[in-house]
Amino acid sequence: MAEPSPAGHFHPEDAPGYESILQCMRCGFCLAVCPTYALTNRERSSPRGRAALARAVAEGKLEFTPAVRDESFLCLDCKACSTACPSGVRVGTIMEFCRSQAQVFHPPSLPAGMLRDFILKRMLPSPALMENSMLPARLYQRLGIQWAVRSLGINRFLPGALAKMEGILPKLATPLRLEIPELIPALGKKRGRVGFFLGCAMSLVFPEVSRQTARILSQQGFDVVTPKEVKCCGAPHLAEGDRETARRLARINIDLFLALEVDFIVTDCAGCGCALKEYEELLEETADHERIGRFKAKVRDISEFLAETGIRTEDLRPVPLSVTYHEPCHLVHGQGLSVPPRQVIRAIPGVELREMKESNWCCGMAGSFALKELETSRRILERKLGHVRATGADALVTANPGCHLQLAWGVRELGMKQPVLHIVELLGKALPQ
Amino acid sequence: MLKKTVIDHLRQKVGAGNVYHEKEDLLVYGYDATPEITGFPDVAVFPENREGLRAALEVGREEGLAVTPRGAATGLSGGSTPFRGGMALGLTRMNRILEIDEENLTLTAEAGVITIDLFNAAAAKGLFYPPDPGSQNVSTLGGNVAENAGGLRGLKYGVTRNYVMALSGFLYDGTEFHAGNKCVKDVAGYSLRDLLVGSEGTLGIITEVTVRLINPPQDKRTLLAYFKDIRTAGDAVSKIIAARIIPATLEIMDRTTINCVEDYAGIGLPRDMGALLLIEVDGHPAVVAEEAAGVQKILEEVRADVIRQAANTQEALQLAAARRTALSAVARVSPTTILEDTTVPRSRLAETFAEIERLREKYGLRVATFGHAGDGNLHPTAVTDERNREEVARVHAFFSDLYEKVLSMGGTVSGEHGIGIAKKGYLLRQFGEGGMEVMRRIKKSFDPDGGLNPGKIFLDEGVSAGVKIPGGTHG
Numbered sequence: 001m002a003e004p005s006p007a008g009h010f011h012p013e014d015a016p017g018y019e020s021i022l023q024c025m026r027c028g029f030c031l032a033v034c035p036t037y038a039l040t041n042r043e044r045s046s047p048r049g050r051a052a053l054a055r056a057v058a059e060g061k062l063e064f065t066p067a068v069r070d071e072s073f074l075c076l077d078c079k080a081c082s083t084a085c086p087s088g089v090r091v092g093t094i095m096e097f098c099r100s101q102a103q104v105f106h107p108p109s110l111p112a113g114m115l116r117d118f119i120l121k122r123m124l125p126s127p128a129l130m131e132n133s134m135l136p137a138r139l140y141q142r143l144g145i146q147w148a149v150r151s152l153g154i155n156r157f158l159p160g161a162l163a164k165m166e167g168i169l170p171k172l173a174t175p176l177r178l179e180i181p182e183l184i185p186a187l188g189k190k191r192g193r194v195g196f197f198l199g200c201a202m203s204l205v206f207p208e209v210s211r212q213t214a215r216i217l218s219q220q221g222f223d224v225v226t227p228k229e230v231k232c233c234g235a236p237h238l239a240e241g242d243r244e245t246a247r248r249l250a251r252i253n254i255d256l257f258l259a260l261e262v263d264f265i266v267t268d269c270a271g272c273g274c275a276l277k278e279y280e281e282l283l284e285e286t287a288d289h290e291r292i293g294r295f296k297a298k299v300r301d302i303s304e305f306l307a308e309t310g311i312r313t314e315d316l317r318p319v320p321l322s323v324t325y326h327e328p329c330h331l332v333h334g335q336g337l338s339v340p341p342r343q344v345i346r347a348i349p350g351v352e353l354r355e356m357k358e359s360n361w362c363c364g365m366a367g368s369f370a371l372k373e374l375e376t377s378r379r380i381l382e383r384k385l386g387h388v389r390a391t392g393a394d395a396l397v398t399a400n401p402g403c404h405l406q407l408a409w410g411v412r413e414l415g416m417k418q419p420v421l422h423i424v425e426l427l428g429k430a431l432p433q
Numbered sequence: 434m435l436k437k438t439v440i441d442h443l444r445q446k447v448g449a450g451n452v453y454h455e456k457e458d459l460l461v462y463g464y465d466a467t468p469e470i471t472g473f474p475d476v477a478v479f480p481e482n483r484e485g486l487r488a489a490l491e492v493g494r495e496e497g498l499a500v501t502p503r504g505a506a507t508g509l510s511g512g513s514t515p516f517r518g519g520m521a522l523g524l525t526r527m528n529r530i531l532e533i534d535e536e537n538l539t540l541t542a543e544a545g546v547i548t549i550d551l552f553n554a555a556a557a558k559g560l561f562y563p564p565d566p567g568s569q570n571v572s573t574l575g576g577n578v579a580e581n582a583g584g585l586r587g588l589k590y591g592v593t594r595n596y597v598m599a600l601s602g603f604l605y606d607g608t609e610f611h612a613g614n615k616c617v618k619d620v621a622g623y624s625l626r627d628l629l630v631g632s633e634g635t636l637g638i639i640t641e642v643t644v645r646l647i648n649p650p651q652d653k654r655t656l657l658a659y660f661k662d663i664r665t666a667g668d669a670v671s672k673i674i675a676a677r678i679i680p681a682t683l684e685i686m687d688r689t690t691i692n693c694v695e696d697y698a699g700i701g702l703p704r705d706m707g708a709l710l711l712i713e714v715d716g717h718p719a720v721v722a723e724e725a726a727g728v729q730k731i732l733e734e735v736r737a738d739v740i741r742q743a744a745n746t747q748e749a750l751q752l753a754a755a756r757r758t759a760l761s762a763v764a765r766v767s768p769t770t771i772l773e774d775t776t777v778p779r780s781r782l783a784e785t786f787a788e789i790e791r792l793r794e795k796y797g798l799r800v801a802t803f804g805h806a807g808d809g810n811l812h813p814t815a816v817t818d819e820r821n822r823e824e825v826a827r828v829h830a831f832f833s834d835l836y837e838k839v840l841s842m843g844g845t846v847s848g849e850h851g852i853g854i855a856k857k858g859y860l861l862r863q864f865g866e867g868g869m870e871v872m873r874r875i876k877k878s879f880d881p882d883g884g885l886n887p888g889k890i891f892l893d894e895g896v897s898a899g900v901k902i903p904g905g906t907h908g
């Protein structure tokens with residue numbers, strides 16, 4: 001992919017590969033699935049348009065203008081276009097590169113830049129710092145808001161963004177990372193040993209969900225090893241265009257998990273899983289492909305893992321619930337996992353799965369998008385919740401912390417009845433006490 | 434660059450959010466799905482209704498702008514590229530379905546409606562709109578009408594023209610036209626409707642279309658046949674037609690196409706086979722059974738290497754969907770895919786395959802071939818890299834030779850993608866000066882100012898520096 005071709009008006013460092021851009025033959029198949037195009041009907045906010053902008057920059061026909069930067073950030077990186085594209089173009093990834101270019105061509109103002117650096121380079125890479133008493137939860141939330149608002153220059157949305165940020169985050173409990181035992185032994189007949197990749201958002205915001213994940217893995221017969229030294233997967237860094245820190249974190253995580261000598265590396269965060277599986281690409285320049293390949297071969301999303309190893313259903317208790325399933329972009333489009341989550345849901349006795357329309361359409365969260373593009377995000381969310389409502393299901397199931405926050409917020413805002421559950425929470429209900 | 438006052442004027446008339454003039458927008462309204470061809474408009478306008486469109490046209494005229502209608506820009510001959518700059522006139526914000534008339538079995542919609550949305554709206558009433566171009570999930574009805582698009586069901590059900598009952602819209606000079614109606618029979622005056630269908634946006638701008646709907650087939654069956662040698666597949670097609678069996682779908686993919694599609698779709702297509710036929714028969718259950726048996730018999734006679742039936746509707750749908758991705762999937766192999774649209778009388782298919790193979794070797798190219806075999810409509814697609822000018826020149830020589838042969842067999846240079854910019858030279862070869870002169874007069878009578886979609890179809894119009902007209906040297 002990354003052939004040494006002139007980068008045109010891109011900065012040569014971390015420029016999107018020209019070949020990967022040229023691969024777009026402009027058939028337009030992706031137009032039908034792109035949430036931002038559906039909202040705007042504006043070609044430049046479509047995958048085909050974004051690829052063409054990148055191509056124009058690469059060919060020196062267009063500077064890296066503010067409009068190019070804006071399009072790269074308006075893109076949800078939901079990767080729906082990658083699934084739809086028969087030619088194998090990945091516009092979301094090209095846009096990730098453009099976000100990193102944006103830091104070069106349109107750096108944030110000084111204080112905002114420092115804040116962004118602090119969050120991306122110091123706070124996120126260091127779980128301890130995030131969890132430290134010096135940074136109590138509320139301050140962390142504040143920082144998050146200010147970062148979103150200031151570093152990304154969206155002052156006109158200020159009151160709305162603040163309100164949503166406050167509204168969207170649940171009360172934070174003790175981070176799971178501090179409490180979870182380093183080893184949880186397998187129950188029943190042992191089937192193997194897995195490393196649990198506990199993501200930041202899961203540990204901080206959804207500790208109870210990840211507690212279920214560990215419990216399920218153990219109940220299913222796996223030793224669960226959760227290393228405390230785990231780092232952020234790097235997804236937020238890629239999303240904000242800080243590829244350098246992302247690479248640093250990736251190297252640390254690879255070393256850490258390979259040393260554990262586990263059969264699999266399992267995560268319950270679709271975003272983390274997607275990032276882990278893309279380490280190979282992120283570290284393309286590195287020589288150590290054998291080790292990275294070995295790491296990648298072990299990574300599984302929790303549903304993928306359960307479907308692949310086969311769920312032991314003997315002891316499961318019936319859960320009399322009708323549910324509908326929202327597919328996280330980073331699961332369905334990022335990892336191509338559409339069937340396994342449904343297999344897991346169907347394996348739970350008593351559960352009725354009611355498919356919603358457009359289950360694989362983005363919910364509008366997309367990292368910090370939901371805070372930066374409030375109005376767009378809200379409209380995408382409403383489209384989603386309309387389909388949820390139409391199913392009349394008792395509960396809404398998903399498998400990613402970002403979607404979870406956004407959907408739960410939307411459900412509350414619209415006064416809908418459905419609680420939002422992570423797929424492991426649903427399965428957790430079926431486990432023997 | 435347009436004067437700011439003109440932009441302001443447009444915004445006022447059409448709505449501020451419907452007018453684009455920034456470079457980043459204009460760049461992406463310059464292309465369609467045709468390789469090597471791009472234009473660059475001065476402004477892009479997306480009216481939301483007829484009034485807005487009329488006003489935009491008026492401003493265009495006052496400013497002497499060329500106006501190029503644009504649907505979803507999935508065209509494969511460069512038709513919607515604003516070749517002479519001016520105004521790109523987008524129809525995608527006029528996309529309402531206006532009426533489904535269940536008494537007369539018609540549907541009326543604005544031109545920007547997406548083909549699949551029209552299909553689904555009809556299906557919701559238990560009715561059927563057959564034209565289904567590969568691009569149906571994105572293409573617009575107006576674009577389909579303007580190109581007279583075909584599709585996978587063309588063999589039995591015909592092409593877009595067979596379903597268009599009425600059209601309305603505007604000429605460049607602002608004249609409003611209404612052509613056709615809901616009557617099954619209508620011989621009043623010249624058939625303006627039929628002139629406009631397939632006119633590639635050079636005669637008038639279509640704003641509304643009334644199409645005919647039919648009853649959906651009660652039953653269908655999908656067969657797959659694999660062949661080691663593509664010529665045998667060609668033979669099978671000719672024999673099926675000669676046996677007077679008319680399947681709804683009779684599609685072909687060659688080895689390269691099979692492999693590319695399989696890379697994308699992963700549905701278990703046979704990677705080692707020379708060709709595949711996808712055949713669907715539909716209609717009354719008794720007829721379906723009879724035709725399926727007839728097809729099966731012919732496939733056995735020509736010794737297809739594998740014959741099988743789709744297990745269920747889901748698999749059948751999956752196969753058709755996979756076939757629709759063929760062109761884009763082939764683009765995986767190499768950055769540029771130059772595809773053609775050769776169509777021959779169906780008895781000459783096997784010969785055409787042999788000629789494609791001979792020329793491919795002669796010019797040392799990689800070519801993937803797929804298409805609507807039952808219609809005699811093939812899309813030999815050269816996989817190349819537009820940066821490699823030498824190879825691209827060979828590609829054009831390859832197609833030039835191929836068209837020579839196709840024309841000598843009584844074929845046509847375009848079965849469904851139109852002439853646009855890409856095939857201007859070939860059209861002259863097919864029609865000669867006389868035919869072109871008649872067409873020129875027709876164009877003049879609709880658009881005496883030459884303001885609508887200039888530079889398309891006619892070779893002498895707009896051969897500008899830097900644009901290579903394939904085939905232009907021979908004519």
Ligand SMILES: Cc1cc2nc3c(=O)[nH]c(=O)nc-3n(C[C@H](O)[C@H](O)[C@H](O)COP(=O)(O)OP(=O)(O)OC[C@H]3O[C@@H](n4cnc5c(N)ncnc54)[C@H](O)[C@@H]3O)c2cc1C
Pocket residue numbers: 026027028465466501502503504505506507508509511512513524544545565566567568571572573574575576577578579580581582583584585633634635637638639640757758760761849850886
């Ligand atoms: C992957 C792929 C598969 C395809 N498969 C098929 C196929 O199976 N069969 C087939 O026939 N074609 C096929 N096509 C070609 C293309 O999709 C069709 O020609 C389609 O009809 C174009 O529709 P559009 O809305 O994209 O029009 P555009 O490409 O935007 O425009 C096409 C032409 O129509 C004119 N036009 C558009 N709207 C109007 C209007 N309202 N009034 C007047 N003129 C107008 C434009 O000026 C232009 O000349 C395929 C294309 C792709 C990329």
Ligand code: SF4
Pocket residue numbers: 023024025026027028029030031047048051081084085086087088089091761
């Ligand atoms: S990104 Fe893929 S689907 Fe979209 S226009 Fe390009 S080739 Fe087609």
Ligand code: SF4
Pocket residue numbers: 033034035036037045046047050074075076077078079080081082091092
């Ligand atoms: S990643 Fe999502 S938002 Fe971005 S271009 Fe692709 S489909 Fe559109």
